[in-house]
Amino acid sequence: MKISKIIHYCWFGKGEMSSLEKRCMASWKKHCPDFQIKLWNEENFDVNYCEFTREAYRLGKYAFVSDVARLFALYQEGGIYLDTDILLLKPIPLHFFKQKLFIGAENKSSLNAAAFGAEKGHQLIYNLLSFYSSQLYGSESPLITESLSNIIVDIDFPILGNQKKEWGLILNPDVFYPLPYKNKALSFNKFITVETVGVHLWNASWKSEDSKNKLFKWLKYQLSKIYLPNSPQWYKEKFR
Template sequence: MIPKIIHFCWLSGDAYPNKIQYCIDSWKEKLPDYEIRLWDLSRFNIDSSIWCKEAFEVKKYAFAADYIRCYALYTEGGIYLDSDVEVLRSFDDLLHLLYFIGEEQGGNIEPAVMGCERGWDFLGRMLSYYEGRHFVTDSGFDMQTLPVIMSEEIRRHYTYTKITNPKEFRMDEKALCVLPAEYFSPKYPNSFKCPVTSRTYAVHHFAASWYSVDKKAFRMVRRLFGYKVAHFFSVLIKKSKAFIFK
């Protein structure tokens, strides 16, 4: 059984923005009998992982959280939620599974919402991936996103098995069962489109706190006016910067 523990990371020490507080409040409302366990510097030894230490020191907290979520679930079991995930219904009817995880819109794995029993072998492999790995490299930062890393690791070690509902879940050491985006991440990252269904447990709102100001602005313009308009303004801004600093 997956224990009734909600894990989340908040490493900056800053007060929660309104959007984050709204999401956390949804956990308390929909999951009143679950323990909510905050992973910050008082719970996690940041020096225990060179990846986490380096990401934390340059304030790229989301990348440190990539490791910590794997560590928390592997060592304790439970459910991990990104702080910008809104819960719509209880996870109770998924707790009998060994694990659950889904896709995001677009097809990559969605690590913003995942649950498992302690010792899930896939997360053991993920911890091995990060062991000794540096976030700060000679060429800058290793900004590979966790959905891409996880998708690659799954395809390297398992058969990536898409299932349409939890009843199709099967115990197979060589297969990893993945639910559709409608379960945990129905929202499209670069638009306001969010097709919630009767099967939706949660919505990942993609706060993307690790994005630069320029990239956040690009995402907002793209949501409002589409890719072509956003790209036009992006090119215009780059040319303006090049002219100013010429």
């Protein structure tokens, strides 16, 4: 096998995992019982690896640190990387491990790096690491899905089936992304197919916590106006 039986995942910031993430990780152990599962965090990844990770970590943008840490892990050790919101539904097929690299398409026109694997020292992973090493983190910094398109140029779009390339295998969306992002609030069961190995549940940890909190407070404020119309204004203002 070219790809090692190691599942890498990242968790920076020392916050608590949600029940969704714990459920997903339990599915890894269930369907990959003979795999090593390795956590990457501040203890074993240098957040000052490059200017991009240093600034992203300083600002608490941990998902962007994870973008680089996952690449570092695969380049140094090989194996599989999984986002903590990837729910496995069955074992990862053995033929994936015979590839130099495998990565899933999110849809017909783009790739996603929430679930992918590579052999140790793969040139494409090195190229992606070099890309980040030349970047400065900012509000307009690309997600890793966008960075992939800057590096991988020989994809045949639209992606309608698996594509074998010299450097690895591109998997069609049904394999890891049967549930479209726009339908993330729906049950994934109606979207899975016989090819589905896992489902990305779109926890969207790359989104700003501030934006999430503002949305939550706005919803509470709107509900207070509907269900508590006679409440004092100071009480409603708590939810602005």
